[in-house]
Amino acid sequence: MTGHRHAAWPPAPIRTERLVLRASEARDRAAFVDLFASPEVGVYAGGSRPRDELERTAPEVPGQRPGFFVAELDRAMIGMITLDPRDAGRPGHVRPGGGETELGYMFLPRAWGRGYAAEACTAALDWLAGVRPGEPVVLCTQSANDRAMRLAARLGFTEVERFEEFGAEQWFGVRELPASTGV
Numbered sequence: 001m002t003g004h005r006h007a008a009w010p011p012a013p014i015r016t017e018r019l020v021l022r023a024s025e026a027r028d029r030a031a032f033v034d035l036f037a038s039p040e041v042g043v044y045a046g047g048s049r050p051r052d053e054l055e056r057t058a059p060e061v062p063g064q065r066p067g068f069f070v071a072e073l074d075r076a077m078i079g080m081i082t083l084d085p086r087d088a089g090r091p092g093h094v095r096p097g098g099g100e101t102e103l104g105y106m107f108l109p110r111a112w113g114r115g116y117a118a119e120a121c122t123a124a125l126d127w128l129a130g131v132r133p134g135e136p137v138v139l140c141t142q143s144a145n146d147r148a149m150r151l152a153a154r155l156g157f158t159e160v161e162r163f164e165e166f167g168a169e170q171w172f173g174v175r176e177l178p179a180s181t182g183v
Helices: 026-037 051-057 116-131 146-154
Strands: 020-022 068-073 076-085 101-107 136-142 158-165 168-176
Touching: 020 116, 026 051, 026 076, 068 116, 076 116, 101 116, 116 146, 136 146, 146 168
Parallel strands: 101 136
Antiparallel strands: 020 068, 068 076, 076 101, 136 168, 158 168
């Protein structure tokens, strides 16, 4: 992964007060299908996908790649966190050539409203600060997504710009990660 080329992947599982962030496993497949088939999740993520299509096409181990964390509660996947290079062809950048690390996340509706996304995103950002000290991280969400806007503020993202993409106004923000002291 471009943003984490010096980091071993997957890292050891990251434990928070309530969650474990880890690499994807075959046992997560059903939760991935639930996540991407959920109409509630799809509202601000381009819509849900048909469950039968997902059952047919999802790989045995979905999300098996650098920068992809499963958020696990009580040994079950409740969501996912991604740290990926932002596509240079999309609007919204803080570097001239693009490629900034972009934070993404999706959680199953049953996990909403309990602070799990904030806890998991904070842990992933802390991990990134250790492997890429000072790396700016960007986040893009529909400005109509109140929950995501509140989480962006809670995580310390500040607005850079707004633009139209995917038929909706997008909010684009950046978070400067602190330089690591021990890496």
